[in-house]
Ligand SMILES: [Zn+2]
């Protein structure tokens with residue numbers, strides 16, 4: 001099955017831009033603006049950097065992924081059943097990748113870019129980090145390749161999962177009724193982007209929200225407590241380079257200043273730290 005995997009998100013981009021234009025137009029007309037051009041431009045540049053980084057990483061990693069396929073005890077043929085199983089397993093891996101990204105600082109260093117805007121709209125989906133390959137997002141897909149799923153197909157399913165997630169970055173739509181019991185929705189993902197105490201580290205779902213319900217991280221959107229978007233830090237920037245590297249800079253500063261091995265280890269792999277100040281050092 002030949003899919004130009006790295007192109008799936010590019011091919012879908014006209015639909016993404018149309019959604020952004022419609023949401024922008026409607027909210028401007030109603031005089032309830034939720035877009036700021038500097039923020040959206042920053043998101044767009046981050047998407048371009050991210051796509052470039054992912055493209056290069058994929059070229060470098062694909063031989064390794066294909067090698068993992070040769071280690072699998074069997075090769076899984078592609079049919080409707082195995083595709084469904086791959087989709088389910090990949091979404092499960094995505095849940096744990098995303099949950100780890102909020103709990104392990106080395107992963108948060110990349111993921112924080114996605115959360116560091118005070119705004120929430122379709123363009124927020126574009127706000128991604130160039131450094132995901134460095135953090136090791138790809139490591140979470142390797143068990144699927146070792147299980148015998150075709151490596152290219154795994155990457156294609158990852159891309160489809162990410163494409164779906166574009167549509168939950170919006171102020172439009174609630175929890176999609178009955179579907180919202182199983183599927184990630186705009187209401188569930190708005191909660192994920194909020195920094196209100198009760199909403200932090202909730203709703204890590206990619207496509208299926210069943211994992212959050214199973215593992216105790218589900219929180220519905222409560223209209224009595226509107227989401228405050230962004231991170232608990234007072235970080236604010238629309239410079240894509242600052243957005244990409246500021247947490248990495250903090251990490252390395254904390255590693256340098258920590259005077260024990262365990263302190264350095266915590267600075268790298270402990271839970272993320274909220275404030276940039278001396279008292280907060282490991
Ligand atoms: Zn997140």
Ligand SMILES: [Zn+2]
Nearest residue numbers: 114169189193
């Ligand atoms: Zn998001």
